[in-house]
Amino acid sequence: MICDRCGVREAELLQSHSGKRLCKECFLSDVQERVEIEAKRLNLLRASKVLIAVSGGKDSLVLADTLAKVIDPKRIIAFNIVEGIQGYNREGQVRELNGYLRDLGIELISTSFKGSLGFSLDEMVRSSGERGLKIAACTFCGGFRRKLINQAGRDVNADLVATGHNLDDEVQTIIINLLRGDVKRIMRFGESPLKLSDRFVMRVKPLRRIYEWETTMYAYIKGFKFQEVECPYISMKPTMRAKVRELMYELEAKSPGFLLRILDNFDEMGDSAKKESRLGNLPVCKICGEPTSFGRDYCKNCELLMAAGLMEQRETRVK
Template structure:
């Protein structure tokens, strides 16, 4: 019979292939929570007095972020607010929004729910139904979500935006940007963003070193209410292809994601030194007033095209 390597209890609920560690439910929750909090301290993601806006989709990653950061909120180290975006995906998004609201209410956290249609006139489904569109769902969704979350975070006086990016996500981002030759994006990957404009709120990734499987196990072990469904558009993306490739590699090479992340973090300073741009005095979008490199920010440019404005 397998025994927990930390306390000797049974049953064991996880065996970490990368380390060989076997943990019971209580020790797994404790060790995972401590790993996240230790990463927050090591990377200086949060300071006392921060107001953190959690991008809360209702999925396992963002619910886990809210759950762990709530422990800092209870100790009066930080203030918390949750932001949920309804992208407008039929048969998928409604349940996630409901779950997000339930989690925020349970923890007594202020919660704002907004939709892409509120700001940009169309749901994601409506955008994708237009055959004249120029991009895939993930491109529109990513641009619009970032614009909305940054705007609301600033309106709410948030000093940090916490997202649920996990180890799998970071590994995928590193590989896909390298394969696409997108060096500019590579210089921005990390535990904490370094905005090029003061109107951008700093983004942090508390779960950056936690594998997706362990996040799923954590929310089940903690009996958290979570929306587990996969976005119907995600499998169409290049990220989805890279993700499936990494998962296949991980079967026989369980440490591959950790080594990819750690290796990248070691070479990032050299990449940033060679290719990283300096903090710029970007202009503002003539339509929305958000930071922009041109007359229109990318979100307003997309909005103009999908709404066929002159």
């Protein structure tokens, strides 16, 4: 079977959502071109400085590789966070990541939950469990990762922060928030999310129309060495996201392009809702000074630390 794009090389991949059979070279070019289109739409090419969040996983490596082809790598700063998960975060992975980014000409800066917050993710989960709280590790991890990424974006004076969320991630988030009835949170996502505070650096997702299987194949074809082991917290206790993911895969298999259609419809509804939105600037947390939700004195992150008894431990250490 000949590649539908170049008409010369042997096709090795079937792009189900488009129906095209592609050779490896044309598949890579297709992904790169779609990322470039999204990057232009998100004004990434005009930014003087872009912070990219990199974990060392396939998505962040594909993000760095594709953006470095359309943006001067000197205008990109990569940011890595070590959450502190035993057997999952390894120093060797950070070294490999640093070497790869250095070859691309991208600077890497790093931090850790332990160094920035005073506690590793394992310590947060353990402390909350000792208090009989049923707080998922993902609740701690997601909130604090977003906080540290935003802080890093401010620290380096980035115009935009780019994350490696792919199409599957985006649609999972949409469905989860719909199931929870969280309309306000839905409005914060999308192609052009609302910016409700001057302390927020606008976040963009150049891979949001690239399937996860495509980022995986891109990484394998390019020969990237990336962490393939799933976070042990997800394996130990499957989250709503994991359950939604399985349902999504079934629907996509039955109707190729389903995920793209969901995203496109959501973007249209989100744009309409944002035009009618009259939300003002978010208030700030009385403890950390970061933005929090309307009607709340403390941000979710500080509330989690207080509930787990970690805020008291941190104050005792300072004294």
